[in-house]
């Protein structure tokens with residue numbers, strides 16, 4: 012068949028877009044695989060997902076095995092709409108949840124709701140709740156419809172790695188584990204969905220993501236509550252509250268301003284490190300000006316040569332474009348690895364709109380290696396707790 016590429020194991024990589032009939036055939040095949048308990052990776056508008064039949068415990072177990080995911084981290088159940096999340100899946104829809112779904116679905120919003128009786132314990136990590144989302148990507152929609160069952164899908168990366176925004180990233184992490192990879196090119200949003208717990212009032216923000224918190228709060232008319240403190244030994248209420256996440260292989264430091272960034276860069280270059288500088292364009296330029304260092308600017312579309320030299324600059328886009336920062340973030344972290352970088356120096360982006368999600372991922376990738384700039388330090392009291 013055209014567009015088919017064989018791979019290690021049973022995995023098959025299908026590039027969509029060859030034609031409407033080819034695409035329809037690939038989606039039928041993917042739907043049938045899901046119904047038989049298979050693993051299908053597919054694009055959503057946020058990141059690529061690793062899908063299995065959400066109501067089949069054996070299929071769900073394969074997700075955890077393929078990702079190397081701890082069993083106490085629950086999965087998001089993907090549906091074609093509120094109708095597919097009936098009482099067997101979601102025991103009860105609070106009116107506020109229904110309103111949010113009407114307003115923001117399909118889209119990058121995940122709602123944590125009381126679980127119905129058919130959701131396997133493994134999907135919920137034993138919690139009494141289930142996370143549901145209706146993705147906006149047409150391939151995701153068509154796949155769930157073809158499967159005729161809700162689809163459990165975490166991001167399609169090995170646990171702890173940056174989330175995949177291209178089919179190539181999925182293949183690199185999970186190729187041999189997949190029955191099928193549906194490739195529809197790079198995803199538009201680039202960070203995962205916003206996760207909120209609507210079993211509480213006000214709803215709790217468990218993970219900032221592709222739907223800006225400001226939009227949610229405007230629709231709700233209240234501020235979202237912060238996540239509950241993590242009880243010892245409990246299932247993590249949101250990713251990254253318990254585990255290192257989103258991280259490339261090289262250690263990441265997150266610098267709050269150009270002065271801090273320049274300090275790290277000077278020291279690392281003296282030590283002979285191969286540094287990947289990640290940030291918005293104006294800040295990258297400011298750090299390079301301060302240090303007088305010479306960087307190779309990499310377009311994110313390019314595959315970086317390995318090793319790429321002592322300093323590469325990975326441009327997330329102009330400061331005023333948080334949408335581009337989100338779209339390019341995970342790609343940049345993966346490019347740092349591909350270039351053989353030994354250190355990643357990330358520069359803080361403005362923390363508004365999608366910038367909240369970007370900074371949340373950068374903090375988790377840095378896992379404590381955040382150095383607030385002077386201005387940020389002054390504001391640290393009021394900083395959000397995610």
Ligand code: TXA
Nearest residue numbers: 057059060085086140141142165166203204248249250
């Ligand atoms: O955009 C996305 O959300 C992507 C695409 C594929 O849809 N999926 C995704 O899944 O990011 P994942 O597994 O990487 O992150 C989902 C997170 C889980 O780690 C978990 O902490 C939280 O959502 N979650 C899932 N079920 C939950 C529940 N019942 N209560 C609280 N949090 C839950």
Ligand code: MG
Nearest residue numbers: 165166174250
């Ligand atoms: Mg994930």
